[in-house]
Amino acid sequence: MKTAGGFGRGPAGNRSAAHGAGRPCCRRGGGGGLGAFVEPAALAALLAKPAHGYDLRKEISLITDGQVEVDAGGLYRVLRRLEDEGFVTSAWAEGGTGPQRRDYQLTAEGRELAQDWITRLRERERLSRILADALSAQTEEPDGRNG
Template identity: 40%
Template structure:
C-alpha cells in the first residue's frame, strides 16, 4: 500500500486508484452546454469551473476537444471580433452534434446502470 490511499502521490501504480475524473465525461457536458447556448472556449471553461462535477479541466484539452468536435462536424465556429479583449472563436452545436449528444446520453445511462449493478453486488457482499 503506502500512498495508495491518498489519491495522487502515487507514482508507480497502474491499477487506477480511486481518484481523478471519469474519462469521457467532459465532452458530453460541452455539447450540452452548447445546446443551451453558443459560447466560446473561455466561456465554457468558466461554466465548467462553476460546476463541481466538471471543475479543473485543462484549457489545452478543452480547446483541442472543441477543434476536434468541429473537425467531426459536431460543432461549427465563427470569430467574434466585437466586445473587449482578443477575438473569440464562438462555437455553435450542429444537428449532428445534438444527435451525437443523444446517443452519448444512452451510453451514460447504461454506464450509470453498470455502476449500480456493481454497487448491488458489493452491497450483497459487504454492508
C-alpha cells in the first residue's frame, strides 16, 4: 500500500543495511505495519464488478478515492490464492486485443469472506483508535495542548 509519508525509524537509523548496489536502499514492508490490505481491497473491487487483474487494481484506487494503491504483483498473488481457496473463480478472456487477460469474479464463499473482512476491518479501526487514544492521553501537556 502506498500511503502518504514514510515511517522511518530513528535514532539508530533504518535497521536494514544498504544494498550492495550502493544506492539509497528501499525497505521491504511486511503486513505488520498497517495490516493486511490487499485481500480486502481485492474483494471490494470484485464486489463492485468482476474484472481482470489490471482493471481491479484501478478499481481499488477508484472506490477508495485514490487512498489505496496496491502492488500489482501482490494483487495477482492474492487473486491466485483466493482462487485456490475457493473464494474467486477466473478464466482467460476470449478475443480482445493486447496481452491475454484473466477475468475474475467472486464465489458465494467469496461474498461471505468479504463480510468477514468488514468485521475485521471495523475491529482494526476500533483497536487503532483505542491505541492512538491511549498514546494521546499520555502525551497531553498540562495546559491541554497536544504534542
